[in-house]
Amino acid sequence: MKLSLDNVDMSISIVSMCLLPTALILVFFYAPVEATLGASHKIFYLHVSSAISMMVCFGLCGMSGLIFLLLSARQKKAKQVFDCVGVACAEMGIVLGAVVLTTGPLWAKKAWGTFWTWEPRLTLSLVVFLLFLGYVALRSFAGSDAFAKGVASGLAVLAMPLLYFIHFAVERWGGAHPQVVFKGGLVEPKMVLTFIFTLAAVVFTSTALVLARFRIERIRNKMDEVFLALDDMQNTEV
């Protein structure tokens, strides 16, 4: 079998199709119920895995944006590749962010008694999510293509270091809110196993989707080129 992107994507999809149900079964039937939080803590397996994958997606998006801007206009092929990586990662990140921002409040309602508090970590995830919604909106609505790509990449690049400032600000602004106890109880081997499985499932599924999105974007670019070439041909004939 030839090792092409299509085949890689296909095999990752198959793996993730096996992993996802296994992870769900493990979460619901295998992982023990935590003593203080009860069954509600089981949402963490999905929540934390999605949050980690989301951050990785956004990181990749920022890096591909940076490379896109650094490459000169002559390296058109490479630019296109990194641009496609950026879109694919940003859109996947938004999907994962939606998962994080839905599962989080669901758990918080049970544990803290409220869906949302302006706690630094929550605020930061929300802001990151908004920034990349802006990225996708720029890509979709900002008019001419090359320009939109430049602006969106600029935003992704700018967002990365500025997140540090945002983090600092919301942390100080939040004042004396308690920090979320993060993975404090993850010592039980059954829990660790379940967590690893869920993380793998989410990572594989996201990778498969990112690759699929990447391929769509590549095909779209190629279609654009074909249309342009066709246009040129018709113009020269006239």
Add this chain to the structure above:
Amino acid sequence: MRAFFSILWKDLLIEFRTKDIIYPMALFSLVLLVIFSFAFLQDPKKAIDYGPGIVWVCVLFSSTVGQNRLFDKERENNCLSALLLCPCKPYTIFLAKVMMHLILASLVQLFSIPLILVFFDLSLVDSLSFVASLVLGNIGLAIIGTLFASMLTNSKMKEVLLPLVTYPLVIPLLVAGVKVSAIALGAPIFEDVNPWLRFMLGFDLFAGLLAFLLFERMIRQ
């Protein structure tokens, strides 16, 4: 340097004759003020709770109104491309536009902020840090807003996209600005203003450096 001043002078001259950025900004601030007083002010004694926020929302919104129009004149006859052909570095244009926005925003705020203080019966305890926070905040807003406004000049949905993109990025300025102005207006917060002002200064320097590095690369795409 001469290019910087001539671009700035050109913009100021056009603005002085048409006044089509500064009027909308000022009027918008005024309307916003009236709306805020209806929206928030049930109990005049609580003005100190809302006052700093109102100041900063006014600053933010009016600067967005200004930035949406800042590059409008360069759109006609594709003047932006002509401007980029100038024998000067692209960041000179950027700096001139930032300066232009700063001048306009300061003029508008010279008018709107005293009005806020009067309408909401607020009194300044520490006017120096209040002004410092406004200056630093405006510089940051101008840098980030102008960077994206210049890119979005030719976009049809600029009015929507600009706030969508810039607001999340300027959250740190807003947080720090509201904090400093609350302290400066005498809210019962027992914190030192200097770390916050230093934070704003750091943000401005950092955003300025990044914008300086990115502007040329972004506009050349």
